[in-house]
Structures are given as structure tokens and as C-alpha cells.
Amino acid sequence: xxxxxxxxxxxxxxxxxxxxxxxxxxxxxxxxxxxxxxxxxxxxxxxxxxxxxxxxxxxxxxxxxxxxxxxxxxxxxxxxxxxxxxxxxxxxxxxxxxxxxxxxxxxxxxxxxxxxxxxxxxxxxxxxxxxxxxxxxxxxxxxxxxxxxxxxxxxxxxxxxxxxxxxxxxxxxxxxxxxxxxxxxxxxxxxxxxxxxxxxxxxxxxxxxxxxxxxxxxxxxxxxxxxxxxxxxxxxxxxxxxxxxxxxxxxxxxxxxxxxxxxxxxxxxxxxxxxxxxxxxxxxxxxxxxxxxxxxxxxxxxxxxxxxxxxxxxxxxx
Numbered sequence: 001x002x003x004x005x006x007x008x009x010x011x012x013x014x015x016x017x018x019x020x021x022x023x024x025x026x027x028x029x030x031x032x033x034x035x036x037x038x039x040x041x042x043x044x045x046x047x048x049x050x051x052x053x054x055x056x057x058x059x060x061x062x063x064x065x066x067x068x069x070x071x072x073x074x075x076x077x078x079x080x081x082x083x084x085x086x087x088x089x090x091x092x093x094x095x096x097x098x099x100x101x102x103x104x105x106x107x108x109x110x111x112x113x114x115x116x117x118x119x120x121x122x123x124x125x126x127x128x129x130x131x132x133x134x135x136x137x138x139x140x141x142x143x144x145x146x147x148x149x150x151x152x153x154x155x156x157x158x159x160x161x162x163x164x165x166x167x168x169x170x171x172x173x174x175x176x177x178x179x180x181x182x183x184x185x186x187x188x189x190x191x192x193x194x195x196x197x198x199x200x201x202x203x204x205x206x207x208x209x210x211x212x213x214x215x216x217x218x219x220x221x222x223x224x225x226x227x228x229x230x231x232x233x234x235x236x237x238x239x240x241x242x243x244x245x246x247x248x249x250x251x252x253x254x255x256x257x258x259x260x261x262x263x264x265x266x267x268x269x270x271x272x273x274x275x276x277x278x279x280x281x282x283x284x285x286x287x288x289x290x291x292x293x294x295x296x297x298x299x300x301x302x303x304x305x306x307x308x309x310x311x312x313x314x315x316x317x318x
Contacts, residue, residue: 064113136178
């Protein structure tokens, strides 16, 4: 028994090792594989990780540039497409209100950008999420260190108009954002052509600086927040950063179109029609409820009778 004791012990020991070693080896291999699989997530990443956006990232804003003559632009950031839609709206556009019709510029001047956005959305049967009124000077400050935008005026101005500006040989003009509104107004173009040119200027700005806008634009708006009239919140600006980041990453399509209508020089009115609603609801989310019935009116537009105490001068810092 004493001779067989050690032998039996070693036989049992090696048999145990033969059983345990494959199990231990498998466990070690699995642990190493798990560690390698988790390494990319554990590594520090630079910048903000871009995740696939949701419908909450989409945003429609009415921008009012509060120059001597206010200028208006609908901006649609569609992260799901991805696309940026820029839609200049003539200041002479006729809006429908509870007390009758009113021009877009008059509604803005008498009751502010919130009222203008509300009536424009109701008239075109679209949902406008936010409004932003900004002066040309504040727009330039918000643009910050970004390069001035460059616009090719070929096809936007006639040959004689380019010659009058000294641009017949080189129709590309460089504009700082604070100069753009005054430049467009100085040309004295018909309403529809002026709106088209405004859309092209904003389109050039977005196209040329799309990669830089995710950080520059929200930071620029924060820097001039004291001079803005807007319902964009701090949380909205953080969401704006995420939305613009995704649009830049996906190289979003950027288009500019003007709401169709008919301008009457005698009355100074730009009248929408039913095809204007169809156009608007193709580009922007439709509002709840049925569309309004639009028909041109030959009579002068009355002033907006609502909220007369809320006055915003077009030359005042918004």
C-alpha cells in the first residue's frame, strides 16, 4: 500500500490536470477575446460622437434679418434626409390673420418675429418650430472668423447689371454676412429676383462652410444672444450642434427655392395661391388641420389689428 500510494496520487494529479487545462485555456482565450472586443469602445475619442439623428433633430426656423428693410428666410434642417432647404420669403408676402390680411414685413414690424412666424405658418399650412430675428451686424459677429461667402452672379444678374457693378469680367462677388442684405437691397431687383438672389447667397454660405458650422454657428449665436429676438433655447443650440454635425458628416444636399406667388407692383403685394401651399408643404412639415384658401386680393393690405402694443422697429437691434 505504501508503494502504491505515491503512484496513485500522481496518476490522479495528472488526470486532474488533463481535465482542467483545456477548461482553463478556453477561459483564458475567451477573456482575451472579450478584452480585445471592448478596446475600441474604451479608447478615448476626440470630438463629439455622431449618432444617427432622430426626428427631434429636424428644425424649421423663420430667420428675419432686421435691416432697414427686413428680409426673411425659412431654413429647414432635415437631419433624416439629410438636407438643408433655404426658402426666401418676400417681405411683401400677404399673410392671413384673424382680422384680415397683413404683409409679412408689417406683421414683423408691428408684432415681432413670433407673430410673423405664426401667421406665415398658418397661411402656408406649415409648421415653423422657431424664429430668429438678427441684425446684419450681429449676423456678422455670429459668423465670426469664418471666411466671407463667395457668390457667382452669373444667371442671377443680367449682363447690363453686372457691367454697372464692374463685374462683367469676373461675376464672382465676395460678401461678408453683415454686407449681404444691404448689397441685395441696393440692386433694386424685382421682388422675385431679389428673393432668388437672397436664396443663392445663403446657399453659398451653407455650402462653403458646412464643415465649420457645427461649432461656429451655435457658438456665434451664443456670443450675440443679448441682441437677438428668438425662442431658440440653450438646449436647442446643443441640438443644433448635433444636427449640423450630422449634416456635415453626410454632406447634406443644400437647396434654395422661393415660395411661388404673384407680385403686384401697384399695390406692393406678393400674393400666394394654392400652388404656394403645395410647394411649401412639399419642403416643410405640414401644420395640423386643413390648409387655408388663398386668393389674390386687389385691395391694399390693412395693418395687423392684433397685439398693437408689441412694436419692433426694423432698424432696431432685435
